[in-house]
Amino acid sequence: MRRRCYLKSNEVVPEKEQPMSDLSRREFLQSAAVAATAAAVTPELAAQVPGGAGKGALPVVISSANGLRATQRAATMILEGADTLDAVIAGVNIVEEDPEDMSVGYGGLPNEDGIVELDSCVMHGPSFGAGAVAALRNIKTPSQVARLVMQRTDHVLLVGEGALRFARAHGFEEVNLLTDGARRAWLKWKERHSDCDDWIPPPDPAKNDTQTRAPVDLPFSYGTINCCALDPAGNMSGVTTTSGLSFKIPGRVGDSPIIGAGLYVDNEVGAAGSTGRGEAVIKVCGSHTIVEAMRHDMAPVDACLHALKRITAATTESRLRREDGRVNFDVKFYALAKDGRFGAAAIWSGAKYAVYADGQNRLEDCAYLHERPAKAQTRDAGS
Numbered sequence: 001m002r003r004r005c006y007l008k009s010n011e012v013v014p015e016k017e018q019p020m021s022d023l024s025r026r027e028f029l030q031s032a033a034v035a036a037t038a039a040a041v042t043p044e045l046a047a048q049v050p051g052g053a054g055k056g057a058l059p060v061v062i063s064s065a066n067g068l069r070a071t072q073r074a075a076t077m078i079l080e081g082a083d084t085l086d087a088v089i090a091g092v093n094i095v096e097e098d099p100e101d102m103s104v105g106y107g108g109l110p111n112e113d114g115i116v117e118l119d120s121c122v123m124h125g126p127s128f129g130a131g132a133v134a135a136l137r138n139i140k141t142p143s144q145v146a147r148l149v150m151q152r153t154d155h156v157l158l159v160g161e162g163a164l165r166f167a168r169a170h171g172f173e174e175v176n177l178l179t180d181g182a183r184r185a186w187l188k189w190k191e192r193h194s195d196c197d198d199w200i201p202p203p204d205p206a207k208n209d210t211q212t213r214a215p216v217d218l219p220f221s222y223g224t225i226n227c228c229a230l231d232p233a234g235n236m237s238g239v240t241t242t243s244g245l246s247f248k249i250p251g252r253v254g255d256s257p258i259i260g261a262g263l264y265v266d267n268e269v270g271a272a273g274s275t276g277r278g279e280a281v282i283k284v285c286g287s288h289t290i291v292e293a294m295r296h297d298m299a300p301v302d303a304c305l306h307a308l309k310r311i312t313a314a315t316t317e318s319r320l321r322r323e324d325g326r327v328n329f330d331v332k333f334y335a336l337a338k339d340g341r342f343g344a345a346a347i348w349s350g351a352k353y354a355v356y357a358d359g360q361n362r363l364e365d366c367a368y369l370h371e372r373p374a375k376a377q378t379r380d381a382g383s
């Protein structure tokens with residue numbers, strides 16, 4: 001017996017991309033006034049919203065530092081009338097499809113076995129919709145699959161083989177996500193990460209060695225893109241997408257596809273997302289913690305710092321602590337409030353984030369908990 005059926009049996013199933021503007025009318029149009037306002041926004045109209053074209057003008061789009069192209073594309077689409085979720089997904093698609101970005105989508109660093117496994121989730125504020133995929137192989141744009149999980153299933157999260165079959169059913173093209181650059185980085189890691197196996201790195205010509213076991217100096221790296229947007233009608237959405245921790249154990253899932261950890265959106269309050277050590281973010285429900293702090297009137301940047309302090313306080317494992325007692329990894333949080341305020345913070349200084357606000361697209365400094373030491377001792381090389 002089908003428990004609930006939202007689709008008519010004769011409904012034509014659009015393939016692959018299903019923009020909110022075409023699909024979720026069933027929820028979105030429940031708020032006809034909101035939909036009408038959002039659909040009618042043009043650059044000219046945007047300039048007329050409270051705050052005008054100057055300071056405080058909407059939309060606002062924020063992202064991790066690797067998302068400068070994403071914030072620009074998302075803001076442009078919102079100004080042309082796109083739904084915020086379609087806009088942020090189109091924004092991160094640029095990075096997912098970029099073979100040069102080794103932290104997200106196509107070209108992302110693979111797992112221990114040399115296979116790229118991707119994680120992503122989305123949240124749509126007006127309908128309070130959520131969808132996610134984890135450990136998804138062979139598909140360049142997991143964020144689009146996550147949107148379809150939200151729109152075309154009664155579930156929130158699909159993983160592994162099931163997620164791939166679902167993507168296939170919706171017509172996504174399968175590709176080998178492992179670019180040559182990512183394969184070479186993986187091989188280097190494989191050959192040097194242990195001196196107790198049968199893998200041997202190439203000889204070091206400087207040392208005239210025939211067989212070298214170089215000391216392990218290839219830190220695991222993190223890297224992800226998060227992007228959240230607020231449109232002139234006051235609607236918000238967000239997306240997070242990643243290839244996750246490099247050289248991870250196959251099947252490992254980080255925070256990025258976990259609703260409440262790598263992303264959370266409440267259309268009445270705000271949106272937040274994360275990059276960095278996912279295990280730490282999951283344990284404090286990082287993005288949800290930030291949105292709840294904003295609900296209780298904390299400013300976005302303070303809410304991010306508040307969640308980071310939770311993480312550092314909760315990290316008891318000695319393997320995750322440096323000699324001075326501070327954590328040896330990084331996490332970054334990005335937050336956007338319903339009223340248009342925004343901010344970001346990292347555990348360690350020096351991080352940036354991307355933002356489109358007041359009609360300008362730019363990088364800004366993240367707030368931070370600790371000054372980064374001259375010689376980095378953290379595992380984070382991510383965005």
Ligand code: ASP
Nearest residue numbers: 222223224254275276278
């Ligand atoms: N948070 C991601 C994960 O743990 C990685 C990252 O953001 O760099 O999978």
